[in-house]
Amino acid sequence: MSLNARLIKESFALVEPVAGRASAYFYGLLFAHRPSLRGMFPPDMAAPRGRLFDVLRRVVRELDSPEGLTSYLAGLGRDQRRYGFSPEHHTAAGAALLATMRRFAARIWTEETEAAWSEAYAMASRIMIDAAAAETTPPWWLAEVTGHEARCRDIAVLTLRPSQRMDFVPGQHVPVQTARWPRVWRRFSIANAPRADGTLRLHVRAVPGGWVSSALVRHTRPGDQLLLGPPAGTMAPPESDRDLLCVAGGTGLAPIKAVMEHVIASGRRPNIHLLFGVRHAGDLYDMPDLTRLAAGFPWLRVLPVVSDDPAYQGLRGRLPDVVDAFPSWTGHEVYVCGPPPMVDATVRRLRRSGVPLARIHRDADPERDRDRSDPTETAGTPDRFLAGFESKT
Numbered sequence: 001m002s003l004n005a006r007l008i009k010e011s012f013a014l015v016e017p018v019a020g021r022a023s024a025y026f027y028g029l030l031f032a033h034r035p036s037l038r039g040m041f042p043p044d045m046a047a048p049r050g051r052l053f054d055v056l057r058r059v060v061r062e063l064d065s066p067e068g069l070t071s072y073l074a075g076l077g078r079d080q081r082r083y084g085f086s087p088e089h090h091t092a093a094g095a096a097l098l099a100t101m102r103r104f105a106a107r108i109w110t111e112e113t114e115a116a117w118s119e120a121y122a123m124a125s126r127i128m129i130d131a132a133a134a135e136t137t138p139p140w141w142l143a144e145v146t147g148h149e150a151r152c153r154d155i156a157v158l159t160l161r162p163s164q165r166m167d168f169v170p171g172q173h174v175p176v177q178t179a180r181w182p183r184v185w186r187r188f189s190i191a192n193a194p195r196a197d198g199t200l201r202l203h204v205r206a207v208p209g210g211w212v213s214s215a216l217v218r219h220t221r222p223g224d225q226l227l228l229g230p231p232a233g234t235m236a237p238p239e240s241d242r243d244l245l246c247v248a249g250g251t252g253l254a255p256i257k258a259v260m261e262h263v264i265a266s267g268r269r270p271n272i273h274l275l276f277g278v279r280h281a282g283d284l285y286d287m288p289d290l291t292r293l294a295a296g297f298p299w300l301r302v303l304p305v306v307s308d309d310p311a312y313q314g315l316r317g318r319l320p321d322v323v324d325a326f327p328s329w330t331g332h333e334v335y336v337c338g339p340p341p342m343v344d345a346t347v348r349r350l351r352r353s354g355v356p357l358a359r360i361h362r363d364a365d366p367e368r369d370r371d372r373s374d375p376t377e378t379a380g381t382p383d384r385f386l387a388g389f390e391s392k393t
Ligand SMILES: NC(=O)C1=CN([C@@H]2O[C@H](COP(=O)(O)OP(=O)(O)OC[C@H]3O[C@@H](n4cnc5c(N)ncnc54)[C@H](O)[C@@H]3O)[C@@H](O)[C@H]2O)C=CC1
Pocket: 189, 205, 248, 249, 250, 251, 252, 253, 254, 255, 276, 277, 278, 279, 283, 305, 306, 307, 308, 317, 318, 319, 320, 336, 337, 338, 339, 340, 341, 342, 345, 363, 369, 372, 373
């Protein structure tokens, strides 16, 4: 791959500070030239606009590491299948992207810059298109809700049965779409290791203003159908036999539970310490299940931790402080999931206490974190799902 990375970076550095205006311009152009594409996006374009620059930032950052770039773009191409993106759409998006860069980096734009972006986009779209074409798994799955348990005021645990087999690695997440909010996807971690019956569990907190999470917690019942995109995410169970420290903040428990289930099912016998942190005792939404898991695996120790309730009789405090209060975790593999500030603070403390970075596992996909706080993720719905829903309601 021989790209003029310098010219791309220089021009991108001019456009990035005006990302909001540039992405509005990009989508404006795209829809003006291809009005039919508008129907693939949600009514509120804020999230797709934000995501455009998340992707560009990541691509520009990875320009100097061809392997990382190729793997990222291939993943993107495979994921885009759920929106129904075709090679033709890539051509239209490429023209809009070039026009956007040309306009917002006009001050330093030259023929060489134009050629650099043009080559880079051709290369990137080729990788995405080829990866999408080579993928043999479905672009999306219909899944029936077979269980819906309201665990506390805002949290429900859903059990789903995909209509076709879905392979995933414990620790990964899936994009979810409800019929209530067509074309709006939101990612949730899968909360179990793969099961013989193919079912998946999701732990969902209804966040204020969260379209998909509220629909899943308050308006979804057994028998309803959801749409799932391909599982993604790089967090995976440990390969070593080291003991495990798991630090879960709220519904950040989900991927950690999947990893723990996998380790327990593997027949290994590491000691597992789970610190499950919530704000109020009433938020300890999964304790009966965790207690059952610990009863069947004596090497698992579950420690509920409550941060915002002075009357709580058990372990109290914020997770980063509680982690720090133990003698040493330097010999452990560590998994940390939950609110990003909690994860960052916990990782900092662990690093300071000598735990090597390579042994700290977190869900490090920044796009995923944004999906969490902004549920209106980008675009697209297979028509069959909408048709099915419309005929159902
Ligand atoms: N794969 C992953 O990484 C997953 C991450 N999540 C994230 O986990 C979060 C869960 O939210 P909730 O259940 O509402 O959790 P929450 O806001 O109720 O907090 C859970 C725990 O984190 C601690 N905490 C919160 N903010 C903190 C901070 N700034 N510093 C130190 N500790 C802090 C709280 O004290 C509590 O112990 C969401 O942000 C969600 O996006 C959820 C599922 C999977």
